[in-house]
Amino acid sequence: MASTPSAPRSARPHRGQELELTVDTLAYGGNGVARMDGYVVFVAGGMPGDRVRAEVGKAKRAYAEARAVEILEPGPDRIDPVADHPGAAWQVLPYERQLEVKQAQVADALTRIGKLEGFELEPIVPAVAQWRYRNKLEYSFGTGEGGELVCGFHAPGRWNEIVPMTDCRLASERGNELREQVLAWCREQGLGAWDRRTHTGFLRNLVVREGRATGQFQVRLITSPGEMDAERLAGVVEADGVLWTQTASLGESSAGGSTRLLSGSPQLMDDLGELRFLISPEAFFQTNTEMASVLYGAATEFAALRGVERVYDLYCGIGTIALSLAARAREVIGVELVEPAVADAIENARLNEVSNASFFAGDIRTSMRELVEEAGKPDVCVIDPPRAGLSAKVVRRIIEAGPERIVYVSCNPTTLAPNAAQLVEAGWTLKRVRPVDLFPQTPHIESVALLER
Numbered sequence: 001m002a003s004t005p006s007a008p009r010s011a012r013p014h015r016g017q018e019l020e021l022t023v024d025t026l027a028y029g030g031n032g033v034a035r036m037d038g039y040v041v042f043v044a045g046g047m048p049g050d051r052v053r054a055e056v057g058k059a060k061r062a063y064a065e066a067r068a069v070e071i072l073e074p075g076p077d078r079i080d081p082v083a084d085h086p087g088a089a090w091q092v093l094p095y096e097r098q099l100e101v102k103q104a105q106v107a108d109a110l111t112r113i114g115k116l117e118g119f120e121l122e123p124i125v126p127a128v129a130q131w132r133y134r135n136k137l138e139y140s141f142g143t144g145e146g147g148e149l150v151c152g153f154h155a156p157g158r159w160n161e162i163v164p165m166t167d168c169r170l171a172s173e174r175g176n177e178l179r180e181q182v183l184a185w186c187r188e189q190g191l192g193a194w195d196r197r198t199h200t201g202f203l204r205n206l207v208v209r210e211g212r213a214t215g216q217f218q219v220r221l222i223t224s225p226g227e228m229d230a231e232r233l234a235g236v237v238e239a240d241g242v243l244w245t246q247t248a249s250l251g252e253s254s255a256g257g258s259t260r261l262l263s264g265s266p267q268l269m270d271d272l273g274e275l276r277f278l279i280s281p282e283a284f285f286q287t288n289t290e291m292a293s294v295l296y297g298a299a300t301e302f303a304a305l306r307g308v309e310r311v312y313d314l315y316c317g318i319g320t321i322a323l324s325l326a327a328r329a330r331e332v333i334g335v336e337l338v339e340p341a342v343a344d345a346i347e348n349a350r351l352n353e354v355s356n357a358s359f360f361a362g363d364i365r366t367s368m369r370e371l372v373e374e375a376g377k378p379d380v381c382v383i384d385p386p387r388a389g390l391s392a393k394v395v396r397r398i399i400e401a402g403p404e405r406i407v408y409v410s411c412n413p414t415t416l417a418p419n420a421a422q423l424v425e426a427g428w429t430l431k432r433v434r435p436v437d438l439f440p441q442t443p444h445i446e447s448v449a450l451l452e453r
């Protein structure tokens, strides 16, 4: 298809069209931003200053989404990639530059989206390790060009194409060996990959989780319902826990289904500082253990506890933040939706001999009022929601609960900003924000914000 240097104002590009574009900046989420006569095109794989040939995926009235298929002229910061890895899109920027972009994106979200001012934006804390830092990798099975079984990641923008991995540079070497052990066994057994188009076939995903401090490994194979020699698999894979999840769901997800323990322990163990944590397969645990300690250290510093406070840890997962704060608080109460994570949190309190922490299973949206009635109002709220941030209703419940101090741990500055603005509107002041880099080579941004009444 012929390249179009730029489209006239009236001509919206169409799906499949190829465009030649110059990328100006990076948007939240990591795509390049290019403009054609003012019409915005988000370019996956485009870096600032790149001249690219890009193929259009979606084209809407206000903007289009495209994928860089050729770098015609590299931007000034572009460097050679270290690894062929769909999960490390920012590896073509020097690490210092990645940090600058993340810092600028946090500043931009807070000032432009949140219209916030008067707070201290601290410099981003760099990651200790720039590669092999992830303690959890979720791989997908697919069928290679020669019909062979492969295991790796989805190609960017291709839901049905899997890029095989021989060395995932975000995982440890041992984690890579375990993936290869499982893949070799599946090939030997003649097992085939699930077909995402027809929803037929067996092997779907492989989750390899690692306790970075304990050296433990957990391997969980996710398949469609069916037969395999599970006992043989358990004998072949050298991990501390081997699990098999069978799911009939039409979508691709490692959540849900029915899970069977094939060998070892159902929970993985890892340490954060002095604390030890048991982690169930369904439970969230920050995927960069080393930098999670730094993140929770910032949350602890911002909470500035004196030993007299009642602290709520909302979206508490397995109790990581609550248990990090417990020694400095009068009491800590955690709330979390996923029941196995709550069970882990209760067990983790016992394991670490923490007696002033309690945990409840519930949806924050519907359980806050009852919690405040039964437990009393919090002095400090730590909030660590998923990427979507807090709904307007949850913000209202937090305002009603009226904590003196709110420590907001955010994995998305574009939802932190409006939430912080709502709290500022209600009488809190945004004091400080500290971005912490947990995810080098990727566009993901974590930050901790302190709001005071």
Ligand SMILES: C[S@@+](CC[C@H](N)C(=O)[O-])C[C@H]1O[C@@H](n2cnc3c(N)ncnc32)[C@H](O)[C@@H]1O
Residues within 6 Å of the ligand: 284, 285, 286, 315, 316, 317, 318, 319, 320, 321, 335, 336, 337, 338, 341, 362, 363, 364, 365, 384, 385, 386, 411
């Ligand atoms: C970003 S994780 C944080 C977990 C924990 N604070 C940590 O650092 O390990 C968000 C957590 O919120 C939980 N969650 C999501 N929606 C929820 C809701 N409506 N009510 C309660 N918990 C929820 C998820 O299950 C997940 O454990």
